[in-house]
Amino acid sequence: MSTFTIFLALIVVVAFLLIVVVMVQNPKGGGLSSSFGGGGTQQLGGVKKTTDFLDKSTWTLATLLLVLILLSNVAINRGSENVDSKALDPDAAAAQPLPAVPEDNAATTLPEASTATDSAQ
Template sequence: MYTAIIVLALFVCLLLALVVLAQNSKGGGLSSNFAAGGTAQLMGVKRTGDLLERLTWGFAIALIVLSLASHVILSGQTAGPMRSVNQQKALETRVPAAPAVPGPQAPAPGATAPGATAPQSAPATTAPAAQPTPAPAPAQ
């Protein structure tokens, strides 16, 4: 259905362009060529101008209606609001977890550093070292 409306809209565009080119402009236009072919003799010059003007308005209104119809049909086919490719990619990507803080880390309380010997009697009153909080990742 959508393809049929698009093809019809293209046909209306072609007819609209032809009718606009056939109208009499200040310089004469293509309608002066049609006058020699018998169009003006058949309907008269005034009636030919009126007909071309009415056709122009009719084709313009038909083009507007077809474009609105194509929008209604296309929006009815999608489940949610239409999004651009960039918006879809942004929704699909996951934000990575905060990276670990590089550098030497303090050993856990009561653990010994590698290569060091444990003391025989470790005091139990030592407070654990405060871990720095990682900075939030910049928003993209």
């Protein structure tokens, strides 16, 4: 199992956990709805600690996901070549031959379409 595969599995797990944590949260009700008197109803029943935990978990999982994605870029197996592009490699351009041109032009032409008068005769 390569390092990139491990990073990929961790990215999938963290992304799934981030989706679950975001879906569990109550909507914050920001914007215009909080200025018209609807902002104070979210803190009833002592759920301040739960929202703090979910908020911190969201930021932690999002940061972890970003770090794992950046670290997985380092773990990608790029091979042993140091060439960035095949267009910059002079050996790669010389290795590809040009397509052969057929010498018999009769084989490449399309047969002429017969007209209805030819079939009647």
